[in-house]
Amino acid sequence: xxxxxxxxxxxxxxxxxxxxxxxxxxxxxxxxxxxxxxxxxxxxxxxxxxxxxxxxxxxxxxxxxxxxxxxxxxxxxxxxxxxxxxxxxxxxxxxxxxxxxxxxxxxxxxxxxxxxxxxxxxxxxxxxxxxxxxxxxxxxxxxxxxxxxxxxxxxxxxxxxxxxxxxxxxxxxxxxxxxxxxxxxxxxxxxxxxxxxxxxxxxxxxxxxxxxxxxxxxxxxxxxxxxxx
Amino acid sequence: xxxxxxxxxxxxxxxxxxxxxxxxxxxxxxxxxxxxxxxxxxxxxxxxxxxxxxxxxxxxxxxxxxxxxxxxxxxxxxxxxxxxxxxxxxxxxxxxxxxxxxxxxxxxxxxxxxxxxxxxxxxxxxxxxxxxxxxxxxxxxxxxxxxxxxxxxxxxxxxxxxxxxxxxxxxxxxxxxxxxxxxxxxxxxxxxxxxxxxxxxxxxxxxxxxxxxxxxxxxxxxxxxxxxxxxxxxxxxxxxxxxxxxxxxxxxxxxxxxxxxxxxxxxxxxxxxxxxxxxxxxxxxxxxxxxxxxxxxxxxxxxxxxxxxxxxxxxxxxxxxxxxxxxxxxxxxxxxxxxxxxxxxxxxxxxxxxxxxxxxxxxxxxxxxxxxxxxxxxxxxxxxxxxxxxxxxxxxxxxxxxxxxx
Numbered sequence: 001x002x003x004x005x006x007x008x009x010x011x012x013x014x015x016x017x018x019x020x021x022x023x024x025x026x027x028x029x030x031x032x033x034x035x036x037x038x039x040x041x042x043x044x045x046x047x048x049x050x051x052x053x054x055x056x057x058x059x060x061x062x063x064x065x066x067x068x069x070x071x072x073x074x075x076x077x078x079x080x081x082x083x084x085x086x087x088x089x090x091x092x093x094x095x096x097x098x099x100x101x102x103x104x105x106x107x108x109x110x111x112x113x114x115x116x117x118x119x120x121x122x123x124x125x126x127x128x129x130x131x132x133x134x135x136x137x138x139x140x141x142x143x144x145x146x147x148x149x150x151x152x153x154x155x156x157x158x159x160x161x162x163x164x165x166x167x168x169x170x171x172x173x174x175x176x177x178x179x180x181x182x183x184x185x186x187x188x189x190x191x192x193x194x195x196x197x198x199x200x201x202x203x204x205x206x207x208x209x210x211x212x213x214x215x216x217x218x219x220x221x222x223x224x225x226x227x228x229x
Numbered sequence: 230x231x232x233x234x235x236x237x238x239x240x241x242x243x244x245x246x247x248x249x250x251x252x253x254x255x256x257x258x259x260x261x262x263x264x265x266x267x268x269x270x271x272x273x274x275x276x277x278x279x280x281x282x283x284x285x286x287x288x289x290x291x292x293x294x295x296x297x298x299x300x301x302x303x304x305x306x307x308x309x310x311x312x313x314x315x316x317x318x319x320x321x322x323x324x325x326x327x328x329x330x331x332x333x334x335x336x337x338x339x340x341x342x343x344x345x346x347x348x349x350x351x352x353x354x355x356x357x358x359x360x361x362x363x364x365x366x367x368x369x370x371x372x373x374x375x376x377x378x379x380x381x382x383x384x385x386x387x388x389x390x391x392x393x394x395x396x397x398x399x400x401x402x403x404x405x406x407x408x409x410x411x412x413x414x415x416x417x418x419x420x421x422x423x424x425x426x427x428x429x430x431x432x433x434x435x436x437x438x439x440x441x442x443x444x445x446x447x448x449x450x451x452x453x454x455x456x457x458x459x460x461x462x463x464x465x466x467x468x469x470x471x472x473x474x475x476x477x478x479x480x481x482x483x484x485x486x487x488x489x490x491x492x493x494x495x496x497x498x499x500x501x502x503x504x505x506x507x508x509x510x511x512x513x514x515x516x517x518x519x520x521x522x523x524x525x526x527x528x529x530x531x532x533x534x535x536x537x538x539x540x541x542x543x544x545x546x547x548x549x550x551x552x553x554x555x556x557x558x559x560x561x562x563x564x565x566x567x568x569x570x571x572x573x574x575x576x577x578x579x580x581x582x583x584x585x586x587x588x589x590x591x592x593x594x595x596x597x598x599x600x601x602x603x604x605x606x607x608x609x610x611x612x613x614x615x616x617x618x619x620x621x622x623x624x625x626x627x628x629x630x631x632x633x634x635x
Contacts, residue, residue, distance in 0.1 A: 052629045055532065056628075057531075057532055057627075057628040057629040057632065058627065058628070058629035077536075077537050078536050078537060078538070081531065081534050081535060081536045081537070082534065082536070083534075084531075084532060084533065084534040085533070085534025085535075086534070088534075090532050090533065092529070092532075092632065096529070098238070098526060098529065098530070099245075099526070100238060100241035100242055100245065101237075101238070101241075105237075109234070109533060110533055110534060112231050112233070112234045113231055113234065113533070113534055113535060113539075115231065157533075
């Protein structure tokens with residue numbers, strides 16, 4: 001199986017006060033392994049909805065999503081949670097971290113859920129935090145970190161378990177340009193060295209510039225799908 | 230299941246809003262305190278009643294001739310304890326005494342009144358009944374042939390007589406003739422209940438037997454065992470050794486007291502549940518608020534791969550911590566309260582009520598292990614059950630809706 005994500009005729013309709021809002025209109029999308037893909041488009045074009053459907057956080061109105069060959073529609077809540085735990089990583093635009101856990105505990109969270117021993121997960125978490133340049137801040141709680149530092153902790157958590165796919169919704173939205181540049185370089189490095197597939201949803205030109213494939217969404221449909229060098 | 234992770238999250242979440250948590254802990258502690266401490270007061274009151282009744286010549290076991298319980302007259306007497314019965318009692322009982330007990334009239338030169346006349350062996354009564362503890366004025370009876378009479382302070386007042394004066398005792402003898410005899414009042418006893426002071430008069434057993442022409446017959450054998458709640462074996466043995474006699478425990482002799490005990494049991498558990506119900510509203514509300522406030526965070530946990538059962542477990546664990554902390558403080562408060570009232574609660578200012586309920590003026594609170602365990606289990610068990618609804622709600626969030634909730 002070479003494709004990480006396959007979407008077929010993916011449709012999502014929200015019902016708002018008896019008005020049907022078509023967020024996605026029959027999207028067909030194949031994301032091969034190791035892809036570094038960016039979803040762009042204006043607000044309401046369906047970027048976040050598509051990410052949520054691929055991540056199993058929401059269910060489609062019609063069509064299907066496969067992740068690593070697994071049909072999400074056939075999975076129950078627990079199985080979807082297991083899929084997210086073992087195969088997916090998430091970076092959200094805001095509210096990314098668990099406030100009562102320190103930076104290193106946030107990074108360890110997924111590894112602990114996976115059942116990794118304390119020594120192993122602590123070593124991995126320290127290494128990944130060093131990679132995102134957060135040495136010395138391991139034991140700070142999210143409230144004691146800046147927005148950029150918090151976002152780097154979230155990225156560290158998303159990639160620490162080496163998932164096959166990372167879904168990142170506006171990952172640079174709260175970051176200054178230097179931090180954003182460093183973050184994207186890190187993610188690109190993870191993609192190239194570890195083969196992690198990335199799908200971004202963004203308005204940020206920097207993220208688009210880093211991506212190898214740019215998909216433009218408009219009114220819930222794919223308006224353009226271009227490969228970049 | 231990553232218990233360590235769930236435990237850490239639950240404990241830290243508990244202290245995110247310390248004020249709210251402390252209020253809830255205080256409510257739980259207060260609930261547990263009120264359950265156990267007030268229960269201990271009621272139990273203490275009841276235990277006091279039972280102990281007092283046992284010490285008021287009831288004992289743990291009584292042996293009578295058939296028919297004596299219904300009609301305690303001289304005709305329903307029985308022979309003194311056989312050597313075989315005496316041997317069992319010597320071995321198994323703490324104390325036992327043979328008594329003559331008949332209705333009689335005591336008259337002074339001014340007044341007369343009905344009493345229970347008891348012919349006793351003073352040495353046998355020590356540790357068995359209040360009369361064995363001695364008298365407050367004059368002297369106690371010295372032997373079964375002592376020719377004096379000991380009466381209660383209240384009876385003395387009623388007869389308008391005094392220590393050292395003579396009274397006449399009248400009763401029915403075995404020949405159905407009126408038997409009467411003069412006695413000098415040699416001692417006056419005090420009791421916590423006026424009814425006891427007024428209702429009993431004590432003479433030497435042999436003197437009573439002579440007066441009533443009973444020869445060696447007696448009315449009853451009173452027995453004090455080691456444990457009033459563990460009498461079955463002794464009752465069976467005594468029943469086997471004296472099959473022709475009625476062998477009855479204090480429970481049979483004082484059925485009202487037993488019924489009161491059972492009613493108190495039921496009332497206490499109803500009280501426990503009522504207190505818990507009041508407490509559970511606060512608990513569920515607190516948890517619902519906590520879950521609602523953390524909706525986005527719960528969505529994040531789901532997105533990161535936390536299974537719904539783990540989320541349910543985490544909220545339940547949070548409740549368990551809340552309940553445990555409350556229970557610890559509640560039990561400490563109970564302990565402090567019992568320590569404070571270690572010498573008993575003086576209720577003598579309510580003398581009339583105290584007398585009416587046959588209570589001691591010093592009430593000793595009694596927290597039984599059974600009540601403590603029941604109160605804690607009710608709070609912990611039902612508390613956890615009550616928390617299932619907020620926990621279940623948290624586990625059923627749709628991740629995307631939870632994450633995007635503002």
